[in-house]
Amino acid sequence: MTAVTFDAGRITPAARPAGAITAATTVAARSVRRFVRTPQLLVISTITGAMFLLIFRYVFGGAIETGPVQYVTFMVPGYIVTSVLFTGSNASSSVAQDLEEGFTDRLRSLPVSRTAVLAGRVVAESALLALGLTATLAIGFAVGFRPQGTGVEAIAAFGLVLTFGFAFMWLFVSVGLVAGNVQAAQGMSLLIFPLSFVSSAMVPVESMPGWLQPIAENQPITVMTNAVRSLALGDPALAGLSGTTAHYVTLSLVWAAGLVAVFAPLAVARFRKV
DSSP states (O other), X not given: OOOOOOOGGGOOOOSSOOOHHHHHHHHHHHHHHHHHHOTHHHHHHHHHHHHHHHHIIIIIGGGOOOTTSOHHHHHHHHHHHHHHHHHHHHHHHHHHHXXXXXXXXXXXXXXXXXXXXXXXXXXXXXXXXXXHHHHHHHHHHHTTOOOOSOHHXXXXXXXXXHHHHHHHHHHHHHHHHHHOSHHXXXXXXXXXXXXXXXXXXXXOGGGSOTTTHHHHHTSHHHHHHHHHHHHHHSOGGGGXXXXXXXXXXXXXXXXXXXXXXXXXXXXXXXXXXX
């Protein structure tokens, strides 16, 4: 048997651990590459979103009264907001898959910031969300949606949805880390979907039973939908809202900040323990 010797003097340790920006960028790039290599995920997500949008547009739309605007104009801004939940469920499954396959353990063994690792993942998922939202918006235009506000207001509405998506991604990353496997992550993500229906996204809150209206009015999907719809229509009154656009935008940003403040620390704490 031949003995193998190593010259310890020739092994040079890294001068310093990777910085937070480097770690976040590397993890984000890896997440995007993984998604590019499985484009069927985007295709399936887009087709699913298109089916639901068409169902609400052509099956339920004729039975829902939305005041001075057509139902498609009322519905599409809300549907774009709820698309965050569809994309987020994919994020939780992806995080759980990394946990199952041991990739998360390899990350935890490295001398890098745990917060930066998760932030990189959230940024990547938010970038993919932007792509999905663009496809959903294109379908909305195809079925008759036309924003009535200015171009600046339309861009602000899209940016607001991305901001809310970034905040919700922290929640879904937490779900994936807690679930531990893909099947459990998918099941736990479904528990969040009722928020999209018990809201003003698809129907006016006034059409709901009296006991349900306070719940629908004071949950994040409704708050964000009111803000995006006010910007898209150019006038909150057209959406049946009594406040100003600035009020709804400010309230939605407070909700987004609150979601990050709660779920980012929870996700980081869970990441350290899994």
